[in-house]
Amino acid sequence: MLPSCRESIKTAVLLVPKFARFDRCVHTVRLKPNYTSVNYNVSRGGFAHLQKQHLYFFRDLLGEHRMISDTIELEKYNVDWFNNLRGCSSLVLKPKTTQEVSQILSFCNQENLAVSPQAGNTSVVGGSVPVFDEIILSTELMNKIISIDDTSGVVVCQAGCVLENLDTAVAEKGLMVPLDLGAKGSCQIGGNVSTNAGGLRLFRYGNMHGNVLGLEAVTADGNIIECLGTLKKDNTGYHLKHLFIGSEGTLGIITKVAIQCTTRPTCQNVAFLGAQNFRKVLKTFKLAKQDLGEILSAIEVMDSATMEFIGEKLNINSPIGDYPFYLLLETSGSNTNHDSEKIFKFLEIALNSHFILNGTVAVEHAKINALWSVRERIPEGFNLCGHLFCYDVSLPVENYFILVDEMKIHMGSLADRVFGFGHLGDGNLHLQIETKEFSQQIKDHLEPYIFKRTAQFGGSISAEHGMGFLKAKYLNLARPPSTVNFMKDIKQMFDPKGILNPYKVFP
Ligand SMILES: Cc1cc2nc3c(=O)[nH]c(=O)nc-3n(C[C@H](O)[C@H](O)[C@H](O)COP(=O)(O)OP(=O)(O)OC[C@H]3O[C@@H](n4cnc5c(N)ncnc54)[C@H](O)[C@@H]3O)c2cc1C
Incomplete structure (x- = not known):
């Protein structure tokens, strides 16, 4: 006989180990990968090679301290997060303002120098690292928050703000950035917009096309395209911002972004559930949508082989024992009693209908983080x-x-x-x-x-x-x-x- 839902919840919560939160993408020490151009047999485009006079121009514009040309320092900008791809750029530029980005691009365009825009360098598809010797334009110093309006919920910031830092800043005003992903401690908002990042809460809050109200970008010739509106409704001509969202740095460099934040939920619950097969996973999914409705904010799944993987690589074990499939469900709302009642009722039905075999619910912050970390830390094992x-x-x-x-x-x-x-x-x-x-x-x-x-x-x-x-x-x-x-x-x-x-x- 299965224990009652609440009993199994209590016992299982105690079994959840205290995992370190996966805040930062860690590059583990591994052998350097081969050059991408060699591994993938790519031919270099007919771009100019970097000359001394180019360096003088950049030095006059940024100063030496905002240029990197040291081989060892360059390495982390040339190699991707997975340590699979490696470019051979000999220059990283770190502008602080839109004007500087504009001047850099205008010059590169005139001199036919290729540029690889880079934000947090957490791209999983090799978008952020050069393939040959492209100049890396890093947005890491473009990290100013320009304004936070706690009435409309609109935040305007430079593209280089780290997602987690931005979220922490808006949290002080009771707001939340409607985007959350495992790389939040490293990825930057410009990178997120350029990749139209999805993440853990897209299910509830939608993607960047829905949440970015406006942006500013610089095209290859240095032209500044100003679409930094903060209005929710603005049908005046073409919505150019959408062209930059998801364009992966091929159409321009995003320099500023206006995002519609959501009100930060005051109560959250996370349930970690075990299911017998994928058919039952789908039944649970459908039931969760029906019964949790507006408070359901994330629904993640993993199979037993994933659990084995993190067990072996990271010593993380299932908090509820072994099952063929696991579901992680999050609710976010503003009324603790209402949300708890809903989630416990849902779990009771899911258990009684045999959609799930066991489960645990976390309501406290530390335990919620511990359950989330089972899911969020999976990529940490990739480099192992x-x-x-x-x-x-x-x-x-x-x-x-x-x-x-x-x-x-x-x-x-x-x-x-x-x-x-x-x-x-x-x-x-x-x-x-x-x-x-x-x-x-x-x-x-x-x-x-x-x-x-x-x-x-x-x-x-x-x-x-x-x-x-x-x-x-x-x-x-x-x-x-x-x-x-x-x-x-x-x-x-x-x-x-x-x-x-x-x-x-x-x-
Ligand atoms: C552990 C981990 C978990 C992840 N989880 C998710 C997830 O849940 N959902 C998801 O969608 N992705 C996820 N990713 C992938 C990655 O984090 C996202 O694609 C993220 O949006 C990239 O942001 P970044 O700042 O690191 O950008 P980078 O990797 O530096 O760049 C990404 C692309 O955008 C371009 N770019 C960067 N900045 C600009 C700019 N200002 N203007 C124009 N182009 C620019 C780059 O040239 C590149 O093509 C994950 C990655 C890791 C390592």
């Missing part, structure tokens, strides 16, 4: 593998897990482990294939197979990470030729010489 092939796809929920099962069969003994987890609420699956080491043969076995199958299941080959460098060659699988050509026309208009983030997004 021989090699991990990571895919970020979205699928209609009924087909959500088919791809994981299919990949297990498709990979056979080529993979050490195939596992899946993700943002179930948005149909966003993170499918991971762990192998002993990188091998082109394995990659060829995976791609384009995985993308073709995703398309056949009615999905998208990039749910929230973008195309970057790694997926660029598959753009034609995702969009018909006429659409790709139209995208190229837009790129040509914004950046005729193609100096902005070359080798990214387009095949």
Whole structure:
């Protein structure tokens, strides 16, 4: 007999270990990866090479302390978060103002120097690191919060604000940035907007297209495009901001952003549940939407292989024992009694209907964090593998897990482990294939197979990470030729010489 929901909740909460919160993306010490251009056999575009006179220009503009040319210091800007890709840029520039960005780009455009925009460098698709010797334009010093309006909930800030810092600042005014992701301690708002980042609460609050009210950006020739409106309604002509959202640094550099924050919830509950199979996961999902309604703010899923993975790599264990599937559900609201009543009632029905086999609920901050960290710390294990092939796809929920099962069969003994987890609420699956080491043969076995199958299941080959460098060659699988050509026309208009983030997004 199952313990009653409340009993199992109490006991299980006690079993939750006190995990360190995953605030910062940690680069573990590993061998340097090979140069991307060598590994991926790419040819350099016909851009100019950096000369002394270029350096003099940048030095006069920024001063030496806002330029990096030291080989060791350059390394962290040249290598991606996964330690898989490596460019060979010899210069990082750190502007502080829009005017400086404008002058840098105007000069680079005139001199035909390629530029790789970089924010927190947490891109999962190699969007933020150079492929060759592109100049890295880092926004890390553009980190000023310009205004917070606690009545309208609008925050205006520079693009280099770290997401978590911004959220902490708006929290003082009772607000919350409607975006939350595991990389929040490192990623910057400009990077988030440029990738149209999704994250853990997209299910409730929507994506950046919905939450960015306005932005300011600089195009390749240094032209400043001012669309920094803070109004919710403004139908005066084309909504140019949407072109920059998700454009991954290929159309311009975003310098300022106006975001519609939401009122910070005053009470939260997090439930961690175990289920027998994916069919039951879907039943629980449907029930949660029905019974929790407006207070449901996140719904995540992971399979038992993911739990094994974090157990092995990070010594994290399931807080509720072993089950084939786990669900993490979050509610956020403003009335503790009302929300608790709703979640406990939902759990009782889910248990009695045998949709879930066990569960635990956390209502206190520390315990909520502990449960969330089981999910949020998964990527910390990625750098502890021989090699991990990571895919970020979205699928209609009924087909959500088919791809994981299919990949297990498709990979056979080529993979050490195939596992899946993700943002179930948005149909966003993170499918991971762990192998002993990188091998082109394995990659060829995976791609384009995985993308073709995703398309056949009615999905998208990039749910929230973008195309970057790694997926660029598959753009034609995702969009018909006429659409790709139209995208190229837009790129040509914004950046005729193609100096902005070359080798990214387009095949
Ligand atoms: C542990 C971990 C968890 C993650 N979880 C999620 C998640 O849940 N959801 C999600 O969507 N992503 C997730 N990601 C991926 C990543 O964090 C996001 O894509 C994030 O939005 C990137 O922000 P960044 O500041 O690191 O940008 P970067 O990685 O530096 O850059 C990303 C892209 O944007 C461009 N860019 C950066 N700044 C600008 C600018 N100011 N103007 C124009 N272009 C610019 C870059 O050239 C690059 O193409 C995760 C990554 C990690 C490492």
